[in-house]
Amino acid sequence: MRHAVEWVTASPAWEGTAQSPAADPMLLRFASDTFMEDLQQLLDSQPGALPALRAPKESFRARPLRKDDGWRSPEPPALKLYQPIHGHFYLVTAALVCRVPGFPDHQVEPARQEKVGFVVRRLKHVSGGGELAWSTDPVNGRGWIEASADALAPYEELHPLAPMNFTVVDGRRRRLFVGLVPTATRETYPARGAVDPFPTRSASGAALDTRRTELNARVIGALATLGDAAQPTSEAAQFALLDFGDFLKAHLDDASWNVVFGTGEPLATDARHTLWATLNIGLRSGQTLRDAIQSALAQADAITGESTMPPSFATTLAADLAAVARWIVPASGSPRGKTLADAVMSALPGEQATTTTEGEPATSIEVPKLAAVPSIDGDDSPPRFQLRCVYQRPECGPLEPPLVSAPTEPFLFAQFFDFDAPARPIRIPLPVDTSIKDLRKFRKNVSFVISEQLKDQMNQIGALKDVMSGKVEQVDSSTLGFGMICSFSIPIITICALIVLLIFISLLNIVFWWVPFFRICFPFPKRASA
Numbered sequence: 167m168r169h170a171v172e173w174v175t176a177s178p179a180w181e182g183t184a185q186s187p188a189a190d191p192m193l194l195r196f197a198s199d200t201f202m203e204d205l206q207q208l209l210d211s212q213p214g215a216l217p218a219l220r221a222p223k224e225s226f227r228a229r230p231l232r233k234d235d236g237w238r239s240p241e242p243p244a245l246k247l248y249q250p251i252h253g254h255f256y257l258v259t260a261a262l263v264c265r266v267p268g269f270p271d272h273q274v275e276p277a278r279q280e281k282v283g284f285v286v287r288r289l290k291h292v293s294g295g296g297e298l299a300w301s302t303d304p305v306n307g308r309g310w311i312e313a314s315a316d317a318l319a320p321y322e323e324l325h326p327l328a329p330m331n332f333t334v335v336d337g338r339r340r341r342l343f344v345g346l347v348p349t350a351t352r353e354t355y356p357a358r359g360a361v362d363p364f365p366t367r368s369a370s371g372a373a374l375d376t377r378r379t380e381l382n383a384r385v386i387g388a389l390a391t392l393g394d395a396a397q398p399t400s401e402a403a404q405f406a407l408l409d410f411g412d413f414l415k416a417h418l419d420d421a422s423w424n425v426v427f428g429t430g431e432p433l434a435t436d437a438r439h440t441l442w443a444t445l446n447i448g449l450r451s452g453q454t455l456r457d458a459i460q461s462a463l464a465q466a467d468a469i470t471g472e473s474t475m476p477p478s479f480a481t482t483l484a485a486d487l488a489a490v491a492r493w494i495v496p497a498s499g500s501p502r503g504k505t506l507a508d509a510v511m512s513a514l515p516g517e518q519a520t521t522t523t524e525g526e527p528a529t530s531i532e533v534p535k536l537a538a539v540p541s542i543d544g545d546d547s548p549p550r551f552q553l554r555c556v557y558q559r560p561e562c563g564p565l566e567p568p569l570v571s572a573p574t575e576p577f578l579f580a581q582f583f584d585f586d587a588p589a590r591p592i593r594i595p596l597p598v599d600t601s602i603k604d605l606r607k608f609r610k611n612v613s614f615v616i617s618e619q620l621k622d623q624m625n626q627i628g629a630l631k632d633v634m635s636g637k638v639e640q641v642d643s644s645t646l647g648f649g650m651i652c653s654f655s656i657p658i659i660t661i662c663a664l665i666v667l668l669i670f671i672s673l674l675n676i677v678f679w680w681v682p683f684f685r686i687c688f689p690f691p692k693r694a695s696a
Contacts, residue, residue, distance in 0.1 A: 173571030393491035451480035
């Protein structure tokens, strides 16, 4: 007969005691990128010190104002696991033993398809009483489903456990299993289903119209920045024209392109007449805005630096385009604030999705539906989780189902921006070549996800000169104020020395003003000319 197998806590926590080992796995906390090497070194030198690494309830919140140096952050209400970006790493450890005297380690046989791992379970209630398993069902999608405490759920995600061997005091070899807790997936686990933050198609397969968003980002924003600049550069103006032309070239069909950039004027009843009239504004160089866009498209290689020949434009291009931008892209909030955007959108082919009454794309996103979404109490409170170790023996069939351990201590996953999280020094190198043509060669692979509250606050900020003068647009009921800190970087002693120097110069000028009227000559020898 085979001995009964069970999961127990890591053996260094109970080795040498007469009591039966605890059944719950242990969570260890490390504050170094070399956590695996540190753990192996500890097991090789002093395995009995392993319980000292048990993850504590700790907070690294910054000291508030008017608090003395002895202030300590209060302990969080529950164990909180911080992310690797905070500099902390967490390992779950447990031992798989046989239920016989001495609790010898049970041998896992990979040749018989046996494997060990751990699962992340979400608590349905803060006080316990029900678990949810993270399912990776290929049909219904990812999400939380009902789970049993002593069995695996269908398609439940299993994280790996790795064995680590060490020697105890009496010379015996022991083994424990270690797994890295996926704390960086905190933003995924609380979600109900898989949602693309930047969808191009709805759940039904219909295409979403993102042309106005692209227009605002690539064209309207660039022209507005050019118009707000005190000294617009020719390079910025060239790229603004090139982006404008590239957008129109990509989204106008051939017929509309010939109408807008043709030689004749379209009919006033034509929807493309508004865009034609807007682009027909004359520049001081004698060209129109339409001509400047076509010239930028023809010189795309020269503008982007792909050609050795420099682009050829009028010297007044930057100032002319900045003046035009102030007219066709006025400040936000004015009656003509959307003149250019509406003119461009009216010339494009029919929209591909429903838009709002203001012409903006609809912001609602169809979320894929899971087969069964369980009810979770306290959705507004931080979700709590716990881990369970699993031992699978598939060749044994239904007689030996997966062995699921007791749960770990319940814990919270810390957010990326968490008040209690430690601050890890981060160094991000920036590009060396900062010209527009060099910066545009980099691939765009970074996106930011912001909350609605932060979005409202960002929308309050317009041009930089308006912010500096205290003109901030109010959005909804939120308010945003700006203070100003000014520093005079010239030392007082320098100012005093400058004043004294000016006084002495004035006095010397009064006394010796007549010196330049005297001619004083000094003879010096030189070779006689032939």
